[in-house]
Amino acid sequence: MTTPKRTVLRLRRLLAALITLACASTATACASGDERPQVVVTTNILGDVTREVVGDQADVTVLMEPGADPHSFGLSAVQAAELEQADLVVFNGLGLEENVLRHVEAAHEAGVATFEAGEAVDPLTFRKQADGGPEEEAGQPDPHFWTDPDRVRRAAGLIAGQVIAHVDGVDEEAVRDNAERYDAQLARLTAWMEKSFDRIPENRRALVTNHHVFGYLADRFGFRVIGAVIPSGTTLASPSSSDLRSLTEAMREAGVRTVFADSSRPTRLAEVLRTELGGEVRVVELHSESLTGKGGGADTYLRMMRANTEAMTAGLTTG
Amino acid sequence: MSLSVRRNVTAGAPAALVALALLTAGCAGQDDDTSSPQGSSTASATPHGYVEGAQEAAEQQSRLVLNDPVTGDTRTLDLITGRTHETSRTAGATDLTTDGRFGYLPAEDGTRVLDTGAWTVDHGDHVHYYRAAIRDAGTFPAGPGARVRGDAAVTAVTGEDGRAAVYRRADLEQGRVGSPRTLPGTHAGAVVPYAEHLLTLTRDGRNGTPKVAVYDRAGGRVTSPDATCEDPAGDAVTRRGVVFGCADGALLVREDDGHFTAERIPYDRGLPAGERASSFRHRAGSDTLTAPAGDRAVWVLDVTERTWTRVETGPVVAANTAGEGSPLLVLETDGALHGYDIATGEPVARTGRLLTGDPGAVTGGHGPVIEVDRSRAYLNDPEGSRVHEIDYNDGLRVARTFDLDMKPALMVETGR
Numbered sequence: 023m024t025t026p027k028r029t030v031l032r033l034r035r036l037l038a039a040l041i042t043l044a045c046a047s048t049a050t051a052c053a054s055g056d057e058r059p060q061v062v063v064t065t066n067i068l069g070d071v072t073r074e075v076v077g078d079q080a081d082v083t084v085l086m087e088p089g090a091d092p093h094s095f096g097l098s099a100v101q102a103a104e105l106e107q108a109d110l111v112v113f114n115g116l117g118l119e120e121n122v123l124r125h126v127e128a129a130h131e132a133g134v135a136t137f138e139a140g141e142a143v144d145p146l147t148f149r150k151q152a153d154g155g156p157e158e159e160a161g162q163p164d165p166h167f168w169t170d171p172d173r174v175r176r177a178a179g180l181i182a183g184q185v186i187a188h189v190d191g192v193d194e195e196a197v198r199d200n201a202e203r204y205d206a207q208l209a210r211l212t213a214w215m216e217k218s219f220d221r222i223p224e225n226r227r228a229l230v231t232n233h234h235v236f237g238y239l240a241d242r243f244g245f246r247v248i249g250a251v252i253p254s255g256t257t258l259a260s261p262s263s264s265d266l267r268s269l270t271e272a273m274r275e276a277g278v279r280t281v282f283a284d285s286s287r288p289t290r291l292a293e294v295l296r297t298e299l300g301g302e303v304r305v306v307e308l309h310s311e312s313l314t315g316k317g318g319g320a321d322t323y324l325r326m327m328r329a330n331t332e333a334m335t336a337g338l339t340t341g
Numbered sequence: 342m343s344l345s346v347r348r349n350v351t352a353g354a355p356a357a358l359v360a361l362a363l364l365t366a367g368c369a370g371q372d373d374d375t376s377s378p379q380g381s382s383t384a385s386a387t388p389h390g391y392v393e394g395a396q397e398a399a400e401q402q403s404r405l406v407l408n409d410p411v412t413g414d415t416r417t418l419d420l421i422t423g424r425t426h427e428t429s430r431t432a433g434a435t436d437l438t439t440d441g442r443f444g445y446l447p448a449e450d451g452t453r454v455l456d457t458g459a460w461t462v463d464h465g466d467h468v469h470y471y472r473a474a475i476r477d478a479g480t481f482p483a484g485p486g487a488r489v490r491g492d493a494a495v496t497a498v499t500g501e502d503g504r505a506a507v508y509r510r511a512d513l514e515q516g517r518v519g520s521p522r523t524l525p526g527t528h529a530g531a532v533v534p535y536a537e538h539l540l541t542l543t544r545d546g547r548n549g550t551p552k553v554a555v556y557d558r559a560g561g562r563v564t565s566p567d568a569t570c571e572d573p574a575g576d577a578v579t580r581r582g583v584v585f586g587c588a589d590g591a592l593l594v595r596e597d598d599g600h601f602t603a604e605r606i607p608y609d610r611g612l613p614a615g616e617r618a619s620s621f622r623h624r625a626g627s628d629t630l631t632a633p634a635g636d637r638a639v640w641v642l643d644v645t646e647r648t649w650t651r652v653e654t655g656p657v658v659a660a661n662t663a664g665e666g667s668p669l670l671v672l673e674t675d676g677a678l679h680g681y682d683i684a685t686g687e688p689v690a691r692t693g694r695l696l697t698g699d700p701g702a703v704t705g706g707h708g709p710v711i712e713v714d715r716s717r718a719y720l721n722d723p724e725g726s727r728v729h730e731i732d733y734n735d736g737l738r739v740a741r742t743f744d745l746d747m748k749p750a751l752m753v754e755t756g757r
Contacts, residue, residue: 091397094462094469254400255421257716260740262732265716284399286421 059189062108064119064126065092066313067168068139068177070323072112074204075182079192080109085122088315096121105129109189112181116140116165135188140165142180143173146237149247166311170238171215171327175208211324215331219243222338228276229334230269232283235310239330248272252283258290266298273299280304280337306337395458395473402459402472403714403756405728406444407721407749410434410707414747415446417457417475418728420719420756425745426475428455433485437751440491441625443478443513444753447487451480452498454513459756462493470756479518481508488531490576495534495558499541503527507539507560522560530573535583536596538563542573542585553585553594555601568592568603574619579628581644586618586632590649591642606647618642622661624713625757629664629683633657639671641683652686655679658700661711661718667733670711670718674700678711678720678729680737690737697725712754721752728752 059080063069069084076082083104086095092114097105105111106129113119113126115138130136145163167173182201186194219227228246229236240247250272257265269281273295279302285291288305295303308330309320320326403420413432416425431453434446442460446453458473481487486501491510498521499505505524512519524532524539529551532541537558542551551573555565575586582595590607608617618632618640628644634651639660641650654660655673662669668680668689676696680689696709712719717740718731726748730741 091469252400254403254716255398256401256403256714256730257732257740259420259423260730260732262735262738262740264734265732286399 059191060104060108061110061112061185061189062105063111064113064122066090067311067323067326068112068114068181070313071174071178071204072181072185074207075178075197075201076185076192077196077200079196079200080185080189083108086119086312088313088318088321090312092118092311093120095119097125102128106132106134108134110134110184111136112184113138114140114165114167116145116163116167118165135184137181137184139177139181140167143167143176146241148234149237164234164237166235167238168323169236170242171208171212172242173238174323175205175212178204178208207324211327215243215327218331218335219245221335226278226338228278228338230272230276230278230281230283231308233308233310236282236308246276248276250281250283252281252285252291253294255286258285258287258294261294263298266294269295270298273303278338280306282306282308282334282337284310304337306333308333395471398470398472401461401470401714401756403754404457404459404475405712405719405749406437406439406455406457406751406753406755407728407745407747408434408437408446408751409723409748410448410750412747415455416745416747416749417444417455418743418745419459420730423741423743425743428475429477434751435485436488437753438489439753439755440489440496440510441757442755443491443496444755445481445487445489445496446751447483447485447489449484452483452487452489453480454478454518456513456516457755461757476516478513478516481506481518481521490531490533490578492534492578494537495539497524497532497534497539499528499530499532503529505532505541507532507534507558524556524560525562526554529570530585531576533576533578533583534558535578535594536601538596538601540583540594540601542570553592553601553603555594564601566594566601566603568594568605572614574617575621575632577621577623577630579623579630579644580626581628584621584630584642584644586621588614588617591618593644593647604647606642606644606649608649622659622711624661624663624715627662627664627713629662631660631662631669633660639669639681641669650683650686652681652683654681658696658708659711659720661713663713663715663718663733668737670713670731670733670737672696672700672709672711672720676700678718678731678737680733692731692737692739695720695729695739696722707750710752712752714754714757719752719754721749723748723750 061080062083063072064085066084066086073082085101102125105125111126111129111134126136148160148162148164182197185197230248230250232252236247251268253265292303292305309326314320320329405418407416410433413430415428415431418425431446431448433448436447438445444455444457456476456478458475460471462469481498483498483500488499490497494510496508505528506521507524508521509519526543529542529544532539539556541554543554544551550569550571553565553568555563557563570585570587570592572588573585577584582593585592593604616635621630621632623630630642632640634640637656639652639654652669654671659672669683671679673679676694678692682689709721718733720729726745728743729739732738732740
């Protein structure tokens with residue numbers, strides 16, 4: 023029984039390779055001629071989750087490059103066409119992929135099944151700026167749901183259902199098996215995160231950050247998010263107290279010595295904060311809105327969450 | 342199981358082969374559209390985050406372009422690293438302006454375009470900062486006296502003769518000036534790109550009072566507000582619209598839902614020609630403009646409130662302000678920078694002498710200037726071959742001083 027199946031698979035692969043080759047030689051990525059079912063995912067975080075669920079049952083195309091910004095990545099004409107020929111489009115939504123949502127909408131209008139993961143997992147709304155939210159989006163739904171692994175579990179389960187319902191030619195049982203296995207991994211992730219964060223004393227569970235993405239994580243694991251403006255490169259060269267005030271006030275309020283922020287000069291930032299506040303200060307970068315490339319420390323969702331959890335726990339327990 | 346899969350394939354294989362054949366033909370036909378990912382990406386309304394050849398940065402990448410018109414020495418100073426970058430000479434420049442990324446130097450053999458490799462893309466609720474290599478982007482034919490104004494899509498070059506040409510910024514980003522569109526008419530001042538259109542003041546005849554004219558980016562005339570501007574001098578783009586300096590005050594032209602309106606912000610009395618505002622300086626994005634008001638005062642135009650405030654100062658060399666409660670910065674002939682509270686007109690701070698030599702001797706628009714961004718101000722000291730960085734929110738503290746190997750007579754800040 024296994025022999026014909028393997029031949030079949032080989033044949034399919036050969037065909038796929040042929041088509042890819044033909045497309046490459048015309049200098050365009052016309053992937054749409056492939057016979058295999060196509061799932062297109064907008065962000066690389068959801069792309070990884072979807073790949074885990076789909077396994078080898080369909081081709082999963084991820085539109086957003088590793089290390090890109092989900093708010094601003096755009097599509098080439100080829101990618102936009104690909105989107106319209108997909109069997110299923112999985113997207114984050116809630117306004118995240120600003121330059122791609124209109125393409126998703128167009129695909130939806132053209133009859134393609136689309137699934138907005140963010141909307142489906144009971145989104146939170148952004149908090150007011152005074153409470154660490156972004157400047158102009160208080161009350162708007164917060165699209166960064168992936169910082170809560172429980173919501174990603176729900177999303178993964180829902181994606182499995184969407185794949186089974188809309189993608190012809192997939193083996194339902196195989197998809198369910200994949201989803202179950204991944205669900206167990208996510209459950210273990212959540213438990214491990216809880217255990218790690220338990221090491222942080224209650225009064226130190228505060229993220230002083232310029233990121234707006236950790237609202238869900240804070241909600242799930244009992245952190246406070248204290249928003250701060252990170253001084254720019256030119257002010258860092260020779261800062262005054264007022265340049266650092268937003269940050270130093272946030273740190274005093276939080277009672278922590280670690281800042282979780284992206285800075286082009288993290289060492290210099292830590293140095294000037296030490297001068298201003300006295301004592302040890304650390305500046306720690308977190309992965310926020312994108313997976314890294316292979317080997318970059320956060321090339322899968324699970325690895326990204328583990329890396330952030332370790333960085334947060336280390337940053338808030340020592341010193 | 343395997344049966345159903347096999348059925349799929351036996352049916353699927355010929356179909357796929359047919360598709361393959363169609364595909365190769367189809368793809369070849371579309372080659373023009375799809376072979377250039379650069380082209381297709383710029384086709385979308387907002388340029389997206391990923392830019393080939395550029396690095397996205399966590400913060401604004403501020404740089405200064407510096408030029409000495411006498412020797413032609415040109416430098417780009419990276420304010421993040423503090424390093425200077427030498428670029429090819431441009432002697433005889435009559436001006437140095439920027440749209441936030443490109444520096445424009447009108448000189449004898451045309452207007453040189455320098456890509457400073459630092460810019461910002463605004464997505465409304467968040468922004469992206471980029472840094473890339475500094476390089477030459479070519480030369481516009483317009484020579485000395487040319488006025489260059491640009492936005493995210495086009496660069497308008499108005500020659501001294503009042504003829505204007507419009508270049509695509511996408512070409513400049515590729516390191517070439519490309520071929521321009523000629524804008525009809527003769528323009529009394531700089532043609533200013535704004536709100537996906539081009540605003541200008543044109544004369545019907547030789548002697549008529551210039552009137553507001555609005556063109557689309559393709560050079561087609563669109564419905565323009567009925568407004569005139571006598572003896573125009575000075576222009577500035579703010580979030581509230583474009584300001585033109587006129588004999589009797591400012592003319593504010595703005596766009597609202599595709600319609601352009603003009604509003605006059607008059608001086609409270611008639612002014613002698615030497616005391617009206619004739620060149621504006623402000624922080625990019627700010628709605629507070631400054632202009633010398635004769636020899637010992639500075640005009641502050643609050644575009645939001647539509648009010649002129651005259652601040653009495655010492656003898657003015659240059660002025661600017663970051664707005665939003667920050668002090669008015671005035672370089673006076675004593676060579677020091679003075680800070681004034683705009684609301685009360687009271688002096689609030691001053692530096693020591695920052696200029697070398699006699700600033701009163703500087704003429705011809707090549708005097709020192711004050712460039713202002715969100716956190717710092719920059720003052721060029723041409724004779725001292727240096728640039729001062731001023732923390733204007735900290736009592737005009739001199740935060741850094743950059744020593745140079747040339748005389749920075751012209752200066753402009755990019756990265757926005």
